Amino acid sequence: MGNGDTRVRGLAARAGGWSARHRWAAVGIWVLFVVLAMGLGSAAGTVEVKESQQLSGETSRAAAISEAAGIEEPAGETVLVQAKGAGLKATDADFRAAVDAVVKAVEGTGEVTGVTSPYDTDTISEDGRSALVQFDMRGAADTAGERVEPVLEAVEEVQKDHASVRIEEIGGASMMKTFDDAFGDDFQQAEYSAVPVALGILLVAFGALVAALVPVLLAITAIVATMGLMAIVSHVQPMDETASSVMLLVGLAVGVDYCLFYLRREREERAAGRDSETALRIAAATSGRAIIVSGVTVCVAMAGMLFTGLATFEAMGLASLMVVAVAMVGSVTVLPAVLSLLGSRVEKGRIPFLHPDKRRGRNGGAGKGGAGNGESRLWTAVLRVVLAKPAVALVVSAGVLLAVAAPALGMKTQNLTLDQEFGDSLPIVATYDRVNEAFPGGSDPAEVVVSAKDINAPEVKAALADFREQAVSSGASRGPVDVKVHDAQNIAFVYVPLVGGSDLDRAEKSLGIIRDEVRPATLGTVEGVEAPVTGQVAGSADFNDQLVGSVAPVFAFVVVFAFVLMLLSFRSLTIAITSIVLNLLSVGAAYGILVAVFQHGWGASLVGAEGVGAIITWLPLFLFVILFGLSMDYHVFVVSRIREARLRGLTTRDAIQHGVVTTAGVVTSAAVIMVAVFAIFGTLSMQSMKQMGVGLAAAVLIDATIIRGVLLPAVMALLGERNWYFPRWLNRLPDLTHDESPEPASAPQPPPAVEGEKVGV
Numbered sequence: 001m002g003n004g005d006t007r008v009r010g011l012a013a014r015a016g017g018w019s020a021r022h023r024w025a026a027v028g029i030w031v032l033f034v035v036l037a038m039g040l041g042s043a044a045g046t047v048e049v050k051e052s053q054q055l056s057g058e059t060s061r062a063a064a065i066s067e068a069a070g071i072e073e074p075a076g077e078t079v080l081v082q083a084k085g086a087g088l089k090a091t092d093a094d095f096r097a098a099v100d101a102v103v104k105a106v107e108g109t110g111e112v113t114g115v116t117s118p119y120d121t122d123t124i125s126e127d128g129r130s131a132l133v134q135f136d137m138r139g140a141a142d143t144a145g146e147r148v149e150p151v152l153e154a155v156e157e158v159q160k161d162h163a164s165v166r167i168e169e170i171g172g173a174s175m176m177k178t179f180d181d182a183f184g185d186d187f188q189q190a191e192y193s194a195v196p197v198a199l200g201i202l203l204v205a206f207g208a209l210v211a212a213l214v215p216v217l218l219a220i221t222a223i224v225a226t227m228g229l230m231a232i233v234s235h236v237q238p239m240d241e242t243a244s245s246v247m248l249l250v251g252l253a254v255g256v257d258y259c260l261f262y263l264r265r266e267r268e269e270r271a272a273g274r275d276s277e278t279a280l281r282i283a284a285a286t287s288g289r290a291i292i293v294s295g296v297t298v299c300v301a302m303a304g305m306l307f308t309g310l311a312t313f314e315a316m317g318l319a320s321l322m323v324v325a326v327a328m329v330g331s332v333t334v335l336p337a338v339l340s341l342l343g344s345r346v347e348k349g350r351i352p353f354l355h356p357d358k359r360r361g362r363n364g365g366a367g368k369g370g371a372g373n374g375e376s377r378l379w380t381a382v383l384r385v386v387l388a389k390p391a392v393a394l395v396v397s398a399g400v401l402l403a404v405a406a407p408a409l410g411m412k413t414q415n416l417t418l419d420q421e422f423g424d425s426l427p428i429v430a431t432y433d434r435v436n437e438a439f440p441g442g443s444d445p446a447e448v449v450v451s452a453k454d455i456n457a458p459e460v461k462a463a464l465a466d467f468r469e470q471a472v473s474s475g476a477s478r479g480p481v482d483v484k485v486h487d488a489q490n491i492a493f494v495y496v497p498l499v500g501g502s503d504l505d506r507a508e509k510s511l512g513i514i515r516d517e518v519r520p521a522t523l524g525t526v527e528g529v530e531a532p533v534t535g536q537v538a539g540s541a542d543f544n545d546q547l548v549g550s551v552a553p554v555f556a557f558v559v560v561f562a563f564v565l566m567l568l569s570f571r572s573l574t575i576a577i578t579s580i581v582l583n584l585l586s587v588g589a590a591y592g593i594l595v596a597v598f599q600h601g602w603g604a605s606l607v608g609a610e611g612v613g614a615i616i617t618w619l620p621l622f623l624f625v626i627l628f629g630l631s632m633d634y635h636v637f638v639v640s641r642i643r644e645a646r647l648r649g650l651t652t653r654d655a656i657q658h659g660v661v662t663t664a665g666v667v668t669s670a671a672v673i674m675v676a677v678f679a680i681f682g683t684l685s686m687q688s689m690k691q692m693g694v695g696l697a698a699a700v701l702i703d704a705t706i707i708r709g710v711l712l713p714a715v716m717a718l719l720g721e722r723n724w725y726f727p728r729w730l731n732r733l734p735d736l737t738h739d740e741s742p743e744p745a746s747a748p749q750p751p752p753a754v755e756g757e758k759v760g761v
Contacts, residue, residue: 012292012332016284019336020277026337030330034225041228049238049311057542058515062449062534069451069489074113074136075144077171079106079155080435081118083129084166090124090131098162102133105154111147113138122480123439130438137173145176152177168431175418178428190684194249194677195220198256201676205260205669206267209349210342214263218335219255222327223248229322243315250626251323252677254298257633257670258331261287263346264666266339276343280336286644287637288332293569294636295328297562301629304558308550308621310543317625324629379664379709383657386710390717397710401589401702408591412599413547413617414504415540417444420612421687440478441497444536446511448494450523451530455490459526464492467522471496476513498537507537544617554621558628559584566636568734574725575639578715583631586707587624590699594619598691607682609690616688619695627699633670634708638663642716652720656713664709671704 019026050067066073079102081095088095099117106112118124118131125131137144137151152169159167195216202212226247230239265287269279302324305317339346386393418432448467452460468481482495496514500506515533523531559580567576594615596602601611642659646652675697682693716723 012288013281013285015332016288016336017281019333020280020284020340023337023340026334027341030221030334030337034221034228037225037228037232039228041231044232044235046231047234047238049240049315057545058532059534059539059542061530062447062532065449065451065491065530065532069486069491071486071489071491073141073493074138075141075148075172075176076134076136077112077148077151077169077173078435079133079167079169080431080438081131081133082166082168082434082438084164088164089128090118091128094162094164095131098158098165098167099131099133101158101162102155102167105158106133106135106151109150109154111138111151112136121482125438126478127438130434132435132439137171141172144173145180148173148177166434168434170428170431170435175428178426190680193680194252197676197680198252198673201669201673202256202260203351205665205672206263207351208347209351211263211267211346214335214338214342214346215256215259218259218330219252219327222255222323222330223251226251226319226323226326229326230319233318233322237314237318238311239315239319240312242312243319246316246626247319247323249677249681250302250320250630251327253630253674254295254324254633255327255330256673258291258295258327259335260670260673261291261637261666262331262335263339264669267346268662276340280339283339284332284336286640288336290637290640291328291331293565293640294633295324295331297565297632297636298324298629299328300561300565301558301625301632304554304625305622307553307557308547310546310550313618313621316622320626320629380657380661382709383660383713386713387653387657387717390714393710393714394718397706397714398585401585401706401711404702405585405588405592407595407600408588410599411591411595411620412614413544413620414614415536415543415617416612416614416688417504417536420614422685423610423687425685439497440499441507441510441537444498446496446498446514446533446535446538448496448514448519448523448531448533450492450494452490452492452526453528455485455492456487460529463523463526463529464494467494467518470518470522471514474513474518475499476510476518500537504537504540508541511537511541540617547617547621551621555624558625562628562632567730569636570639570643571726572724573727573730574719574723578712578719579632579635579639582635582707582711582715583628585711586631586699586703587627589702590623590627590695591620593698594623594691594695597694598687607690607694609687609694612687616691619688619691622692623695623699626696627703630674630700631703631707634667634704635712638667638708638712646724652723653717656716660709660713667704667708671700674700 050063081090081099081102083089083095090096090099096119099119103115103117107115112135115133115135116123118133121132121134123132123134137148139147152174155167155169198219199212199216202215203209206212227244230243230247233239262283266279266283269282270276274282299321302317302321305313305320308314308317419429422429450460450464454460464483468483471477471481472479477496477498479497481497484493484495486492498507498510498514500508500510511533519531519533523529562583563576563580566579567573570576597604597607598609598612599614604611638659641663642655645655645658650658678693678696678700680693681689682697684690684693
């Protein structure tokens with residue numbers, strides 16, 4: 001009761017105070033907000049990202065030409081007919097009979113159109129042992145996977161009657177169906193299992209069912225509200241499924257974290273003997289402020305994705321930014337109201353042997369610092385060693401992290417091919433490899449979208465013929481080069497199998513020849529003709545180029561704004577600089593682990609992965625933004641506690657000790673939840689999902705242990721009073737500190753603003 005006169009300052013403290021005084025109003029407003037957001041979102045509907053927006057460069061232009069002409073290319077399918085014995089050739093009667101049977105069977109389904117025989121299109125391999133029957137699925141390409149089952153069954157029936165040849169189908173529709181069957185449910189289950197995993201860890205952390213449910217419910221309501229907001233915002237910035245999945249991950253991580261920070265602090269103050277009202281006010285002024293600083297920093301980091309110029313990244317960035325903002329607002333408004341309503345009932349549903357009361361009993365009471373359940377024995381022991389020899393701790397921990405980060409210097413990024421993405425886990429991958437071996441590039445040909453004023457003009461026809469001839473004579477393709485003309489729209493699609501096939505490095509060289517040599521010499525000579533080159537290889541190259549070009553502005557934006565926010569929030573130039581350096585070191589270590597495991601294959605089997613020789617293109621930038629944001633959660637929380645102790649008059653070294661050991665339990669619980677949720681995605685069969693899950697989980701683990709538990713206290717101990725250095729000429733900057741000391745301070749002076757000044761001890 002003695003702290004009933006504690007002054008409440010700052011936005012978080014004011015919001016928490018209002019919420020605690022108007023409990024039902026705060027809860028009602030939050031529920032109304034969630035219901036309205038979801039209702040309006042459902043009514044508005046979601047606008048999906050178009051193909052032309054997903055891509056970049058020439059691939060984007062090619063998609064835009066097709067969309068403007070109203071041409072939706074059907075899902076193309078291919079049936080590989082391949083001799084099993086060395087003596088059988090495509091010209092033999094048995095082989096011809098198999099091909100004819102395939103043509104008849106697929107036509108008989110009524111689901112296909114434009115069936116072509118290899119004997120008419122010359123799609124026979126150089127060794128004469130393989131041939132391709134090609135056709136298109138009727139109807140929209142994006143739903144073709146739902147209609148391809150009868151065609152697949154018809155092809156399987158033909159295989160049963162022709163044992164001398166291998167008959168296998170591959171294409172957009174069959175791959176879509178295969179992936180949906182194999183991984184659609186798998187991916188959804190991973191998303192759904194994240195919530196019970198988080199709840200289980202919170203049960204262990206709090207030892208009480210009600211206390212564990214509160215953070216999960218806050219995170220879920222924040223996610224539900226954001227889903228509605230995403231639908232509304234999609235009319236300005238289109239959204240996609242990837243953005244929804246990332247939003248769910250980030251929303252669960254920060255929603256639970258913020259609530260965890262707040263709840264643990266309120267619980268800690270009650271354990272120290274304060275009444276519920278005072279404990280809540282202190283939590284609002286301290287953890288509430290840390291949540292706002294962290295939330296704004298995470299939002300700024302997520303906003304970095306808006307600078308990529310890629311619609312998918314922009315959608316992910318905006319969705320993540322919104323869910324963090326919603327979770328942050330909920331944590332400092334409705335959460336205090338819920339805690340005020342619950343009071344001591346937050347401890348209901350206690351779990352034997354896990355509840356902190358048991359631990360306090362074993363530890364002999366609250367002890368120094370007033371947090372019986374706030375201090376960690378493990379981290380107290382670690383901190384004793386670190387603070388005894390901070391220079392050694394700094395050199396060893398930084399050396400380890402730099403060694404872990406070293407492989408990142410040789411990082412190679414590319415869009416993963418089918419065999420890289422799925423290995424040998426699916427039969428269709430073997431079909432993909434066989435088609436590429438017999439017809440290099442045949443499974444993923446480059447596609448030239450030729451647009452002209454008159455596609456049938458003699459000069460355009462001649463240029464198309466020259467292009468077909470030179471594509472092969474240049475060595476970029478072995479053919480056959482197919483052309484489909486749409487007379488009414490004056491557009492032609494030219495399909496060019498690229499030499500290199502599934503070897504993207506070689507295929508990209510072939511693509512370069514087509515774009516830089518063959519096209520200018522043929523189609524480029526005709527005025528008014530536009531001919532962008534698209535396809536999987538072109539898409540990978542263009543996407544990579546776009547991302548590489550956006551790395552510098554995204555990095556600069558995130559780092560500069562995070563630095564400014566830390567500077568204003570802690571009024572310390574030193575803390576702002578060390579924050580950025582430590583976060584970059586954390587991200588670098590995550591990159592190093594990714595390259596070592598997935599590019600070089602070191603220890604890949606330990607995580608059920610394979611060394612695929614590359615990191616998927618989008619992951620490094622995505623990881624940087626996500627990790628830089630999430631790392632600030634821990635950093636702001638720990639440093640805020642250290643600064644708070646320093647304001648109460650503790651020496652810098654004692655403040656470090658107090659700040660780290662009293663936040664260790666919260667940071668560990670939060671990190672375990674994040675690692676567990678991210679690790680779920682590391683169990684999926686897709687290598688890209690494994691890379692994302694392992695990268696995020698490893699980075700969070702490193703950040704919560706080596707960075708926050710060893711490196712941060714070592715650096716701060718070595719810097720001493722220089723931690724609080726703030727040049728006088730920066731005093732004109734806005735002051736966002738608004739710290740609140742939970743106890744009357746023996747020397748309530750702020751940390752010195754000029755290097756070398758001392759604070760009362």
